[in-house]
Amino acid sequence: MTTNTTPPIPMDALRTLPTPELGMLLLERLGKETRFLPQNITAEARIAFKGESDEADLLDRVCEAWAWVESKALVSQVGTKTSDFRRVTTDGRKLVADPSALVRLAAADRLAGPMHPALEGHVRTNFHLGQYEIACFAAMKEVEVAVRDTAGLGHSEIGVNLMRTAFKPHNNGAGGGPLADAGAEGGEQVAMAALFAGAIGVFKNPTSHRTVTFDDPMEAAEVIQLADLLLRLVEKAKVREIKTENE
Template identity: 65%
Template sequence: MTGRDGPAGAVTYPPPAIITGPSTSSAPVACPSETANRSRRRPRQAPVSVRADGLAAAASCGSAGTDPLGLPQAFQDEPDSEVLLDRLSDAWAWLEAHALLSQVPSQSENFRQLSLDGRDLAKDPQGVTRFEARQRLSGPLHPALEDTVRTNFDLGDYETACFAAMKAVEVAVRDASGLDNSLVGVKLMRVAFAPHQNGKAGGPLADAGAEGGEQEAASALFAGAIGAYKNPASHRTVDFDDPIEAAEIIHFADLLLRQVERAKDRQAATTT
């Protein structure tokens, strides 16, 4: 879609109502629904196109064809203008909901600008990837992960965040199992989740009510997590250059911590 005076793929409108193009400008943009009174109070602004890189989105608030001043809109000849307006409105709402747009204090409430997060995202070559990774961790995490782990992740220190997440799992397993501090890492997991076999008691966190293969799988799950994601960072520098992978490792730790909580509940049930 080509705007009246804009490049291909951009819709520009004075006053502007689109986020597109390679700019990281924070110049305000406004919906065409601004009243004629506002236009009479100040000179009309030149068209502006801004973009949070990789997030091509736009919004318009006027009726298809003309704005409240009777001026033609850039998309007036589009055959599906009503559908277009709906999609642009949805995209605009998404940008605001994710704090990528903010109000302009010196302008009317209809004006928006790229927020600080929006400008950072636009300037960062990995901005979209980092944004997607943060979205993966937007919900609540296990309390053991909410401080050090989330803080380091938000700072971009993915190695420390992932190591701290798996360390929290190790600490939780030791505390819940009551095993000695001499047991660490993979060996601790294997002892704590050792399956119950042939009438022989298993580890303190093993689920005696589960089938033998499932008990062995739980032991392997915890041992594999510690072996793959905690032990390497304990002995050498590990380059976690993919923020999405780091977020998923933290989510994995969150799942393991919740499994430990469930094992503690089973312990409490058998002692009452």
């Protein structure tokens, strides 16, 4: 059975695409209207899918697409109305105008949870403003500052050399760097120093010397996540250092 009602999302798409893509199709449809009632979406879907063998599944997929759109704050109540009318938000309209913004939305989800306090504020703000180079540089600079301060090293120590000095492995009882874990296996100590030196060398040093284009929001989010991990490892090293001093 066929009807003349246009479904909010094409049936072929509902049968094949994942929820985020369905949400984008629904958002594009909703963006053509100044305001709308959510119940009309499912009402149109019921009419359009009536008689289809997978009618219930199609309706469920429409509801899932709506849930995705709503969960991302891409729709909101109409502020000037006291009814159930909804509108596509400013971010939602930007997303419709630039489908590649879906990648930015997914990247933002990577940083949705709490981060190390040093990264909250300026790093997160610059990321959300699309200033990825600034955000990544600032994140790795926080790592550099934390390592220097925790290790008690001077300001002349910078970049990769700072990391190698702070995390210099202990060698057969010989003193290592102030942040190196003397209780860890030798190879692990070497790897930890390499981890910090590599992260700073790749993601902080180049942006200190030249313009580096971070045009991939997902990559930028992952660089910030790496900085978050490194900062937490520095905190563990600080706790370990204090414990050693008190023994």
